[in-house]
Amino acid sequence: MKTWAILLGGLLVWTTHFFGLYAIAEIAPSRWITVLLTVPCLGVDAFLLLRGRRLEVRDTFAGWRRSIALGGVALSLVAVCWQALPPWFAGTE
Amino acid sequence: MKSETGFDPDLFNRFPTQGDRPEGEEEGLKRVWCAPKGWEYLTVVNNNYVGIYYLGTAFLFFLLAGVLGLLMRVQLAAPLMNVLPQATYNQVFTMHGTVMMFLFAVPMVEAAGVLLLPQMLAARDLPFPRLSAYAFWAYAVGGLAFFGSLFIGLAPDGGWFMYPPLTSKAYSPGINTDFWLLGIGFIEISAIAGAVEIIVGVLRTRAPGMSLDKMPIFAWAMLVFAVMIVIAFPSVILATLLLEIERAFNWPFFDATRGGDPVLWQHLFWFFGHPEVYIIFLPAAGMMSMIIPTVARAELVGYRLIVLAMIATGFISFGVWAHHMFATGLPPMTAGFFSAASMAVSLPAGIQVFSWIATFAVGKPRFNTPGLFAMGSVVIFVTGGLTGVMVALVPFDWQAHDTYFIVAHLHYVLIGGMVFPLFAAMYYWIPMVSRRPLSERWGRWVFGLMFGGMNIAFMPMHLSGLMGMPRRIYTYLPGSGWDTLNLISTLGAFMLAAGVLLFLIDMARNFRLAPEEGEAGNVFGAGTLEWLPTGLYSTRSIPVVKSREPLWDDPNISEDVERGRYFLPRTATGRRETIVTSPLLAEPQYVQIMPGPSVWPFAAALFTAGFFLALTVQAYLFALVSGVLGILAVLCWLADTDLPVPENDVDIGAGIRVPTYVTGPQSHGWWAMMILIVVMGMIFAMALFSLAFLWGNQPSFWTAPPPMLEALPIALGYLAVIAAAWGTRELHRIGKSWAILPALAGAIVAPALLWLDIGAWSAVTAPDAGGQGAAVFALFSLQGMVAAIAVLMALYLGWRQLRRVVTARRNNTLDLTCLFIAYTGAQGLVGTLFARSIGA
Numbered sequence: 001m002k003t004w005a006i007l008l009g010g011l012l013v014w015t016t017h018f019f020g021l022y023a024i025a026e027i028a029p030s031r032w033i034t035v036l037l038t039v040p041c042l043g044v045d046a047f048l049l050l051r052g053r054r055l056e057v058r059d060t061f062a063g064w065r066r067s068i069a070l071g072g073v074a075l076s077l078v079a080v081c082w083q084a085l086p087p088w089f090a091g092t093e
Numbered sequence: 094m095k096s097e098t099g100f101d102p103d104l105f106n107r108f109p110t111q112g113d114r115p116e117g118e119e120e121g122l123k124r125v126w127c128a129p130k131g132w133e134y135l136t137v138v139n140n141n142y143v144g145i146y147y148l149g150t151a152f153l154f155f156l157l158a159g160v161l162g163l164l165m166r167v168q169l170a171a172p173l174m175n176v177l178p179q180a181t182y183n184q185v186f187t188m189h190g191t192v193m194m195f196l197f198a199v200p201m202v203e204a205a206g207v208l209l210l211p212q213m214l215a216a217r218d219l220p221f222p223r224l225s226a227y228a229f230w231a232y233a234v235g236g237l238a239f240f241g242s243l244f245i246g247l248a249p250d251g252g253w254f255m256y257p258p259l260t261s262k263a264y265s266p267g268i269n270t271d272f273w274l275l276g277i278g279f280i281e282i283s284a285i286a287g288a289v290e291i292i293v294g295v296l297r298t299r300a301p302g303m304s305l306d307k308m309p310i311f312a313w314a315m316l317v318f319a320v321m322i323v324i325a326f327p328s329v330i331l332a333t334l335l336l337e338i339e340r341a342f343n344w345p346f347f348d349a350t351r352g353g354d355p356v357l358w359q360h361l362f363w364f365f366g367h368p369e370v371y372i373i374f375l376p377a378a379g380m381m382s383m384i385i386p387t388v389a390r391a392e393l394v395g396y397r398l399i400v401l402a403m404i405a406t407g408f409i410s411f412g413v414w415a416h417h418m419f420a421t422g423l424p425p426m427t428a429g430f431f432s433a434a435s436m437a438v439s440l441p442a443g444i445q446v447f448s449w450i451a452t453f454a455v456g457k458p459r460f461n462t463p464g465l466f467a468m469g470s471v472v473i474f475v476t477g478g479l480t481g482v483m484v485a486l487v488p489f490d491w492q493a494h495d496t497y498f499i500v501a502h503l504h505y506v507l508i509g510g511m512v513f514p515l516f517a518a519m520y521y522w523i524p525m526v527s528r529r530p531l532s533e534r535w536g537r538w539v540f541g542l543m544f545g546g547m548n549i550a551f552m553p554m555h556l557s558g559l560m561g562m563p564r565r566i567y568t569y570l571p572g573s574g575w576d577t578l579n580l581i582s583t584l585g586a587f588m589l590a591a592g593v594l595l596f597l598i599d600m601a602r603n604f605r606l607a608p609e610e611g612e613a614g615n616v617f618g619a620g621t622l623e624w625l626p627t628g629l630y631s632t633r634s635i636p637v638v639k640s641r642e643p644l645w646d647d648p649n650i651s652e653d654v655e656r657g658r659y660f661l662p663r664t665a666t667g668r669r670e671t672i673v674t675s676p677l678l679a680e681p682q683y684v685q686i687m688p689g690p691s692v693w694p695f696a697a698a699l700f701t702a703g704f705f706l707a708l709t710v711q712a713y714l715f716a717l718v719s720g721v722l723g724i725l726a727v728l729c730w731l732a733d734t735d736l737p738v739p740e741n742d743v744d745i746g747a748g749i750r751v752p753t754y755v756t757g758p759q760s761h762g763w764w765a766m767m768i769l770i771v772v773m774g775m776i777f778a779m780a781l782f783s784l785a786f787l788w789g790n791q792p793s794f795w796t797a798p799p800p801m802l803e804a805l806p807i808a809l810g811y812l813a814v815i816a817a818a819w820g821t822r823e824l825h826r827i828g829k830s831w832a833i834l835p836a837l838a839g840a841i842v843a844p845a846l847l848w849l850d851i852g853a854w855s856a857v858t859a860p861d862a863g864g865q866g867a868a869v870f871a872l873f874s875l876q877g878m879v880a881a882i883a884v885l886m887a888l889y890l891g892w893r894q895l896r897r898v899v900t901a902r903r904n905n906t907l908d909l910t911c912l913f914i915a916y917t918g919a920q921g922l923v924g925t926l927f928a929r930s931i932g933a
């Protein structure tokens with residue numbers, strides 16, 4: 001379980017953010033709620049990034065796990081920012 | 094990580110063992126894994142056979158759907174042609190799209206997984222051989238019956254995504270649409286069965302030492318593929334179910350005049366439909382990542398990046414479905430971030446393409462046929478990807494929507510992303526199963542014709558689309574400026590077909606199936622395990638894996654494997670068996686005893702197909718009989734599984750002993766049940782979404798649900814069902830002989846609770862009264878189905894208890910039944926509370 005959480009952490013943040021956006025847009029479209037969702041997600045990503053950098057690299061498996069984890073978090077950071085932009089520009093107050 | 098299960102990795106150093114193995118071991122393996130004769134070909138379950146059947150059938154559907162494509166091209170070659178009348182044309186394009194997507198693309202890659210995965214992972218077979226056989230037969234019988242509808246003029250004609258209201262009873266009164274809904278719903282069940290098999294196979298039957306970071310890319314691709322199927326397909330299964338119910342019983346899920354919403358169909362369909370595109374692409378990309386290093390004679394550049402890209406694709410592709418719905422008038426905010434995610438999903442695909450190009454660049458590529466197809470695939474796929482980014486821009490999409498530009502785009506993506514990799518794969522892996530490889534000289538012609546033909550056929554469609562030619566039209570007037578472009582497209586299509594024909598002739602010349610031995614072998618000099626010498630039992634012994642390309646890194650490995658110097662060089666219990674390993678580091682955990690050939694999966698598939706077919710033509714009595722026989726066949730198939738064997742543990746080589754049976758979360762059966770529960774849960778979650786969606790979009794049709802407080806006893810009842818299931822497990826653990834009684838009681842109480850709930854709702858609304866009633870009663874129907882399965886499972890458990898095959902140590906059937914009954918309780922609980930809270 002721990003390894004899967006490390007491997008998929010960043011992408012799970014992305015998933016939360018995406019479906020959160022969807023819910024906001026369908027139920028109560030508002031750019032400020034979008035911010036309220038996006039900032040914590042970025043925070044979690046940043047936290048995962050810091051934790052991930054400190055992961056052990058003792059053997060090839062651990063090293064591999066660390067790079068997949070970090071890559072996933074980096075991708076998640078970019079994608080979360082990116083998909084939060086249109087709601088910011090198109091969202092209603 | 095030192096160890097995952099407590100297994101000492103130093104034990105791996107005992108291999109390869111020295112000296113010769115005792116006489117007779119190989120004969121033992123051969124006897125247990127013997128080849129079928131005569132009628133027995135219908136009962137085989139071994140992946141070597143089922144995989145080939147599966148591939149052959151899927152390829153047949155490619156040819157059939159391809160012929161339909163050619164027919165359309167003939168009709169469109171010039172204005173006002175009269176080859177296919179309008180109504181027939183509608184059936185032909187619908188069948189072409191549907192068969193290509195559902196009967197060719199997905200089954201083809203699933204088949205490749207069934208055939209290749211056990212070889213690549215050096216397992217003796219996939220963990221549920223009878224399930225693969227069932228999945229295959231269900232697909233083959235169901236698919237052929239479905240295709241047959243074309244010959245009696247009853248084929249579906251609503252396009253491959255079957256939008257209501259066009260497909261509602263009012264506008265499509267015939268049974269054409271029902272063929273689609275029931276046929277596709279049924280075939281998806283078979284796809285899910287295959288996915289269960291693949292997930293458990295990849296995570297639990299890898300060769301010892303093959304930790305996740307040493308897993309071949311194809312196995313990664315298939316893992317992500319199968320997980321995506323499990324998440325995505327329930328959505329389309331639910332959608333087909335709802336539409337069929339609307340048509341048969343007048344429950345208005347999609348009827349906007351009565352509180353339903355046709356856009357709900359689009360959501361449900363595309364939540365499946367877009368991931369479907371990646372479901373098709375990922376395994377093909379996985380094949381490419383296996384072929385290109387061999388062709389380029391270099392290690393794959395960026396293995397880690399590719400794994401990451403595949404996982405990321407798996408996630409992000411679930412966040413783009415609404416880009417197929419830009420033209421429905423989505424709220425601007427929704428359109429905005431769906432557009433953003435659609436662009437983001439091209440990043441991971443880009444990573445893979447760059448890795449392939451880099452691998453070609455650093456290596457010394459050979460321009461053999463697999464290499465040519467791989468390179469051609471990259472070119473075509475990138476072209477399709479570029480037009481994909483174009484239509485992800487909402488304003489551009491408003492222009493291009495429903496024109497031939499889209500037809501061009503989707504064929505570039507699908508042919509580049511799936512058909513070309515598939516041909517590369519066939520040229521590459523045929524020497525693994527055939528005595529002779531295919532001809533290289535002919536291969537170049539096949540490639541040239543297909544590559545040229547593809548571009549000549551589909552490139553002009555970009556233009557005709559931008560010039561305004563709509564898709565799905567059976568003809569057009571002269572002078573619209575589309576004539577020449579269409580003629581060129583038709584010529585290209587025939588050129589492409591000529592390439593495929595040449596391939597078929599070469600297959601007839603050179604393909605000689607060699608399931609037992611005598612394959613052409615590793616002609617391309619690849620480094621992964623599927624190129625070890627094999628028999629019907631796969632490899633003679635199961636090697637310890639220390640790197641990603643073991644055949645390149647250890648020149649003796651083939652010889653050592655062949656002489657039985659690794660794991661399991663014999664049959665340890667005298668039955669079919671394979672080693673089950675841990676999911677992360679692949680440490681040996683136990684020996685799984687596998688079921689042998691059986692006619693029951695075949696029979697079960699026949700009867701389930703009969704059931705669905707009878708429903709389509711409204712022969713309800715026949716459907717009932719067929720359904721009951723189907724269930725009986727499944728019970729017979731299960732009856733001789735999960736049986737005790739005399740040995741509790743066995744030596745799997747070099748003195749390492751493992752058990753022959755484990756229970757609980759370690760066992761492969763538990764994993765399969767958990768996946769099944771996820772499937773059920775996804776179907777149910779999509780039904781909950783449907784209810785909420787209708788409420789959000791059709792609030793004026795809503796009536797107040799029954800009060801929440803009245804649901805309290807029902808909710809408590811469901812909690813008791815969960816507790817009973819859990820109690821049975823605990824009681825069994827402490828050795829009570831009457832342990833199964835609480836579970837039996839729970840299984841019987843669940844339908845009663847449902848009955849109470851239905852009673853309360855019937856006082857408020859009815860299923861045909863409006864969207865709300867329909868959606869609520871759909872939740873109840875699903876709950877009823879799950880509850881009925883739980884009762885069946887409980888009875889089966891009781892019967893096994895009477896036969897005394899549920900013992901203290903061997904209790905997987907008990908575990909799995911309890912899991913499912915607990916799930917039944919949980920689903921009931923959520924459904925009751927959710928239905929009453931929406932619009933309260």
Ligand code: HEM
Nearest residue numbers: 159162163165186187190193198252253507564565566586
């Ligand atoms: C022999 C090569 C092929 C030819 C000549 C061909 C031809 C066509 C044509 C002309 C259409 C447009 C029909 C219309 O809108 O009126 C079409 C639609 C379509 N094709 Fe193909 N095709 C070929 C291969 C494929 C492959 C390999 C796939 C998928 C793996 C595929 C999937 C589809 C789909 C999904 C549609 C949309 C059907 C619909 O509108 O409902 N085709 N094809």
Ligand SMILES: [Cu+2]
Nearest residue numbers: 367370416417
């Ligand atoms: Cu899409």
